[in-house]
Amino acid sequence: MRLSMKRKHIITLLILGIIAIIGAFAPQTTAAAKEKTYTFGTDVTYAPFEFANKKNVYVGIDIDLMRAIAKEEGFKVNLKQLGFNSAVQALEAKQIDGVIAGMTITPERQQKFDMSDPYYPTGPVAAAEKGSKVKSLKDLRGKRVAIKTGTAAADYANSIKKKYGFTTVTFDDSDNMYQDVASGNSAACFDDQPVLQYAIATGVKLHLISKPSTMKYYGIAVNKGRNDGLMKKINAGIKKVKADGTYDKIVAKYLGNGTVKAQQKKNAKTQETNRSFVGLLKSNWGTLMGGLGETIELTVVGIICATIIGVLIGLLGVMPNKFAQGVATTFIYIFRGLPLMVLALFIYTGIPSLTGSKIPAFIAGIITLTLNEGAYTAAFVKGGIEAVDDGQMEAARSLGLPWGKSMRRVILPQGLRIMVPSFINQLIITLKDTSILSIIGLLELTQTGKIIIARNMEGFKIWTMVALIYLIIITVLTWLSNWVQKHMQA
Numbered sequence: 001m002r003l004s005m006k007r008k009h010i011i012t013l014l015i016l017g018i019i020a021i022i023g024a025f026a027p028q029t030t031a032a033a034k035e036k037t038y039t040f041g042t043d044v045t046y047a048p049f050e051f052a053n054k055k056n057v058y059v060g061i062d063i064d065l066m067r068a069i070a071k072e073e074g075f076k077v078n079l080k081q082l083g084f085n086s087a088v089q090a091l092e093a094k095q096i097d098g099v100i101a102g103m104t105i106t107p108e109r110q111q112k113f114d115m116s117d118p119y120y121p122t123g124p125v126a127a128a129e130k131g132s133k134v135k136s137l138k139d140l141r142g143k144r145v146a147i148k149t150g151t152a153a154a155d156y157a158n159s160i161k162k163k164y165g166f167t168t169v170t171f172d173d174s175d176n177m178y179q180d181v182a183s184g185n186s187a188a189c190f191d192d193q194p195v196l197q198y199a200i201a202t203g204v205k206l207h208l209i210s211k212p213s214t215m216k217y218y219g220i221a222v223n224k225g226r227n228d229g230l231m232k233k234i235n236a237g238i239k240k241v242k243a244d245g246t247y248d249k250i251v252a253k254y255l256g257n258g259t260v261k262a263q264q265k266k267n268a269k270t271q272e273t274n275r276s277f278v279g280l281l282k283s284n285w286g287t288l289m290g291g292l293g294e295t296i297e298l299t300v301v302g303i304i305c306a307t308i309i310g311v312l313i314g315l316l317g318v319m320p321n322k323f324a325q326g327v328a329t330t331f332i333y334i335f336r337g338l339p340l341m342v343l344a345l346f347i348y349t350g351i352p353s354l355t356g357s358k359i360p361a362f363i364a365g366i367i368t369l370t371l372n373e374g375a376y377t378a379a380f381v382k383g384g385i386e387a388v389d390d391g392q393m394e395a396a397r398s399l400g401l402p403w404g405k406s407m408r409r410v411i412l413p414q415g416l417r418i419m420v421p422s423f424i425n426q427l428i429i430t431l432k433d434t435s436i437l438s439i440i441g442l443l444e445l446t447q448t449g450k451i452i453i454a455r456n457m458e459g460f461k462i463w464t465m466v467a468l469i470y471l472i473i474i475t476v477l478t479w480l481s482n483w484v485q486k487h488m489q490a
């Protein structure tokens with residue numbers, strides 16, 4: 001009885017410890033909330049509306065417009081580059097306050113969200129590879145066409161695909177969709193006219209094959225039923241910046257007078273001039289290291305929490321108690337069975353849409369890693385203990401030691417030795433798994449790479465850099481762990 005009380009205290013302390021660790025690393029949301037900061041999701045690359053410049057700072061019409069509105073209306077704005085579909089999902093889950101992402105005002109969206117007054121005209125068009133035989137929608141019969149998840153242009157493509165006899169393939173980002181067409185994989189893609197036009201003007205090898213079927217407008221979305229007057233402020237802001245010329249200045253900053261030449265000239269200013277491997281490495285070094293920092297932070301906090309949970313669950317699994325064993329087996333079964341990406345999305349967008357309260361992306365990432373890596377850790381901790389010869393426990397018990405003491409003094413020291421390589425392996429796997437968390441918009445190394453490539457299209461060179469950085473870190477970790485292992489055996 002006394003022993004189980006003690007155990008309960010230890011478990012409570014450990015859980016408090018985990019919460020404290022997570023809290024210490026969490027972004028300081030409470031302080032920001034007091035200053036009335038609203039978080040808006042944007043697309044990752046949707047030039048000229050949002051894209052990273054050569055310093056990897058986000059610029060574009062949406063970015064400047066949102067800041068101008070905020071300034072005008074006296075609130076602060078935090079812009080998060082989540083990607084269009086993820087941003088809309090995060091808004092539905094109330095993880096963010098709004099979306100500004102070249103988002104077309106459609107009747108369906110107006111039903112789901114509060115859409116602001118219109119600010120920029122748009123319409124869906126199709127584009128094919130430059131110089132290809134595909135010159136109009138009629139040439140798409142029997143062909144594969146690229147669309148972007150959750151967009152108005154994708155809805156348009158789906159509505160005419162029977163008539164023109166094409167099939168579709170989906171992408172999450174516009175630049176990946178364009179690449180697929182430019183490299184000849186897909187016959188065409190559907191996106192919004194101003195964005196495709198800008199891409200073509202600034203060097204993407206495509207040509208337009210249709211005219212907009214309908215003319216609509218972009219608007220800013222927030223959730224319905226808010227009582228803080230955010231939409232009122234946004235509309236008032238749009239009105240003011242349009243009236244005082246700020247809006248026209250913003251548009252001219254990115255499009256000049258709208259001619260192809262002017263767009264090229266403006267765009268050139270946002271791009272790197274030295275495109276060699278070393279040149280690109282130099283100009284993106286700070287950004288890549290920022291991403292690596294986030295990766296390491298996630299790995300370290302994730303592995304600490306996962307180890308604590310894993311050891312606890314692993315121990316439950318070997319306790320001479322059917323209920324404890326059942327808890328451990330179920331935990332391992334569920335969290336080892338779920339793909340990491342599904343778990344991350346479930347925690348980041350699934351749970352908040354049920355409960356209505358936000359979970360910051362970093363915390364969601366840590367919880368995901370803790371559960372998934374914790375399940376693997378629990379499995380090898382349990383296995384490690386079970387691998388110690390049964391006779392050892394019997395001998396300890398026959399000497400009169402209670403179960404807990406036998407476990408601590410006799411079994412665990414032997415089991416730990418068996419587990420060391422698995423712990424190291426798990427650390428390396430956790431580091432690699434953090435890349436999957438890019439799906440919830442965490443700016444770790446992989447997401448950083450994606451954003452740089454979305455701007456400069458230097459996929460080969462940038463992915464090589466990202467891969468090398470991962471390999472270097474993993475090599476250092478492996479050396480370190482071999483050293484630890486050697487010293488543990490000595």
Ligand code: ASN
Nearest residue numbers: 084101102103104151152
């Ligand atoms: N233009 C898209 C839409 O309204 C959004 C986007 O791709 N950023 O659906």
